[in-house]
Amino acid sequence: MSRPLTAVRTVAGWLANLLLVAVVLGCAAYVAPGLFGYERYVITGGSMSGTFEKGSLAFEKRVPVAELEVGDVITYLPPADSGVSTLVTHRITSIEPGEDGTRVMQTQGDANPDPDPWEFSLTxxxxxxxxxxxxxxxxxxxxxxxxxxxxxxxGGPAALIALLALRDLIVALRSHTPPSRPHTPGTGGRIPGQAAGGVSPA
Incomplete structure (x- = not known):
């Protein structure tokens, strides 16, 4: 086997291993937070810029609503009449007692000049x-x-690993294949030691 081909296969093997490790670590990062009671939220806006930026991943822990305090940053769905239909991650700026015993809150993005124009209660x-x-x-x-x-x-790393495994299998099978027996040319039907024409040497 030529050295360049061996080097290519070695590099491909290392690359496959690195990709496999990356996939395993990615899966662990995806699953592990949930095992410890954390929820994940992707920050898709810039209203909290300066505290955390757009594209950040927020890990959040659930706490009793009664324990929320001014200054906590929460992810919630604004009330239906707010005109906002997506989750918002903002800081609590005020908590007031409601008429029915609930807690009425207001939030604001750290990068926004004014509080959000709605109040809400968490049910x-x-x-x-x-x-x-x-x-x-x-x-x-x-x-x-x-x-x-x-x-x-x-699928990419999985396909590469499968190809490398197939390559190793083919190499292993070739290394265990018995050598072919050499071909012995025929004698033309003559008895060994017998000269042509059926006459034995004297």
Whole structure:
């Protein structure tokens, strides 16, 4: 086997191993937070710029609504009459007692000059509160939301590993193949030691 071909196969093997490790670590990063009670949210806007930027990944822990305090950063769905139909991650700026015993809150993005133009009460017993953010990691989750990207990221390394395994199998089979027996030319029907014409040497 030539040295260049061996080097190419070695590099391909290392690349496959690195891709496999990356996929395993990515899966662990995707699953592990949930095992510890954290929820993940991708920051898709810039209203909290300066605290965390667009494209960050926020890890949030659920706490009882009764324990929320001014200054907590929460991810919630604004009231229906707010005109906002997507989740918002903003800081609580005020908490006031409501008429029915609920807590009426108002939030504001750290990069916004004014509070959000709505007040709301949380009906669920618990609420996700931002515990930690990781810059730029949210872009990875946004990309993985695309099915074609998922196929490329997961299927690509898997296909490469399968090809390398097939290559190793072929090499192993070739190394264990018994050598072919040499071909012995025929004698033309003559008895060994007998000269042509049927006359034995004297």
């Amino acid at each position: 669920a017993p618990t609420q996700p509160v931002v515990a930690q953010t990781v810059p730029h990691l949210g872009h990875v989750f946004i990309a993985l939301a695309n099915p074609q990207v998922r196929v490329l990221v997961i």
